[in-house]
Amino acid sequence: MNPLRGRLAVALIGLAVAAIGCTVLVRSELASLRAAFETDARIVHRLLSQRSAQQDAVMSMLSLLQSGSGTDAAGRRVASVYPQILDLLQRHGDASWTEPALAAAEDESRRERRAALAGVDFARGRYWLVQAATPASHAAQIDLRGMVPWEEWPMPPETSPVRVILEYAGQQFLLQAGNTGSHSGFDFRKRLATESQPFDVVAARGIRWSDLPWLKMLGWILLTAAALAGLLALERQRAERRRAEELLRLGQVARLNALGELAAGMAHELNQPLTAVLANTQAAGRMLNDEPAELDSAREAMQRAAEQARRASGVVDRLRRVVERPDVSAQLQPVKLEVAINNALYLLEPQLQQLGIKPSLGQTAVSVLAEPVALEQIIHNLLTNALQALAQVPAADRHLDIGVRIVDDKGRLTVGDSGPGIAADVLPRLFEPFFTTREGGLGLGLSLCESLAAGMGGSLTAANRPPRGAVFTLQLPLAAT
Amino acid sequence: MNSPLSPLIHLIDDDAAVRDSLALLIGTVGLRVQPWAGPQDFIAQFDRSGIGAIVLDVRMPGISGLTVLDQLIAEGVDQPVIMLTGHGTVEMCRRAFKSGAAEFLEKPVDDQKLLDALQAAVQQHVRSRERSRDDREAREHYARLSEREREVLGLIVAGLTNKEIGRALAVSPRTVETHRAKLFAKLDAESLAQLIRRYAALVEDPA
Secondary structure (H helix, E strand, O other): OOHHHHHHHHHHHHHHHHHHHHHHHHHHHHHHHHHHHHHHHHHHHHHHHHHHHHHHHHHHHHHHHHHHHOOHHHHHHHHHHOOOEEEEEEEEOOOOOOOHHHHHHHHHHHHHOOOEEEEEEOOOOEEEEEEOOOOEEEEEEEEOOOOOOHHHOOOOOOOOOEEEEEEEOOEEEEEEOOOOOOEEEEEEEEEOOOOOOOOEEEEEEEEOHHHOOHHHHHHHHHHHHHHHHHHHHHHHHHHHHHHHHHHHHHHHHHHHHHHHHHHHHHHHHHHHHHHHHHHHHHHHHHHHHOOOOOHHHHHHHHHHHHHHHHHHHHHHHHHHHHHHOOOOHHHOEEEEHHHHHHHHHHHOHHHHHHHOOOOEEOOOOOEEEEOHHHHHHHHHHHHHHHHHHHOOOOHHHOOEEEEEEEEOOEEEEEEEEOOOOOOOOOHHHOOOOOOOOOOOOOOOHHHHHHHHHHHOOOEEEEEEOOOOOEEEEEEEEEOOO | OOOOOOOEEEEEOOOHHHHHHHHHHHHOOOOEEEEEOOHHHHHHHOOOOOOEEEEEEOOOOOOOHHHHHHHHHHHOOOOOEEEEEOOOOHHHHHHHHHHOOOEEEEOOOOHHHHHHHHHHHHHHHHHHHHHHHHHHHHHHHHHOOOHHHHHHHHHHHOOOOHHHHHHHHOOOHHHHHHHHHHHHHHOOOOOHHHHHHHHHHHHHOOO
């Protein structure tokens, strides 16, 4: 799968999971808010119903008391126990009410055999309750705010978001402000249970943005993100392991290929002289059998056979040198780097002239501890590589820079060319045995050089240099002066 | 000791030591050898009319011996080609024979094997050259015959007697005899057997 598309898919899934989780959280929060609201509203309704019923009972009791004792003082004493009763009036016999509305209510009370409402004034928060009786009827003025049992109130009246109103015939009395001007929310409306005081308890609760469970949602989103990040990290880890395994496998294949190349190369290198040896000796045999024997020709053929046998032996020798990795540390001696360089340049003089290259050579005298032949082999190899690189660019662009310096108590030799440089994928494998970019090459030259340098306590490294070309750096311990 | 008309072996190998030694070996049986260091020179210069054979190394820088073989066959070169290889695979061998190689040998090659292969190749080449010369001559002779003589020749080859031929062509046996004598002379045939051997193919396939 495309990694970008995969990542996008994971992000989308994460978004969906977060959104679903948040929706569930909001819904459950709203459900619990609604449950709390309805419980509170029902409690409010019950409390107010109880109070209104209590007031009904007080009115009935006043009628009973006055019929027993016949005094007004008893009634006043009773009324004083109830703080919501602001005023208490009595009408005896044929006397008339000070308030005309009370007369109509008394008629209703007599008719309905219960207390009746009069002079409802929600703007001032009061109303009259009239109880008709004989010999005297009573009227009590009741304070709406006073009838609320605040000590049993289920909500903190100042801070609660629930708005509570009493409604009667278009009049409204605000018991609790709650939050106003909010979004849609919950509603509750129920008439008080007492017939004498048919007020509607209206409760409403708006839902504001701040009511939503932001913290929980944030927590959920963070949790989702963390889980996804973990998943991605796990996936990345698995991908990396797969890549590492792939690289390992590739490396093994490459090594097998390299071995196959080596074998094929060696087979060819040996086959040619062997073919010549066989043909020469067999030709000589035939010449000796001729009548008369061609002795001179036979002798010459045998000589050529011997030459070719030596050639084959040289091939085997080269191979053995590669395989054995001679221990050069035992033969270390002070060697002047510039002398070794000049020897190598002398050997390569024909190629240098052919390519039209004049090497620029630093004039510092540096003496290192090295095995002379191994050192010259390394330098020869580096120069040969540089020349092969330079052959690939136009003659005017061919520069060969050989530097000799002392850096950090080490003798440092650099061979820089202005050739095509080393490809990025080749650079890390440059010193690997059997790795070669050259057609028919064995890929052992640089590998051997590195082994030789290491054997002498030094190092060999390669890099590209700006603007173009490669530079090889050989470091060797300084000779004691 | 070698006459200029004796078969000439063309030997193509980029390795000088191999080239020289094989040339020496081939020379011991009296065959002339012309060594070539590279296939390009060989293709450009070698004498296509001569009698002989070609020994070609498969592994050469620049151009594969198998490619050279394909070029030679495409050009219609009739000298048999013997391929030499250091490490021959079955696939390589199959390709060589399919392309028309006469023989496929592995290096280092045993002298007897190589020389036998060369002798066989040369003989094959000589025979094929003779056959094509005979074919050419027969065609030329056949062209001299008249229409009637060709009819008579066809019936002779079919095994009819003079009497039967006369009846078939509605002529007298004597006339048949005259045609017969003429065509024997024109075709330079000494016996009936020789006549049939040389010309039967031309009669059956007059094209």
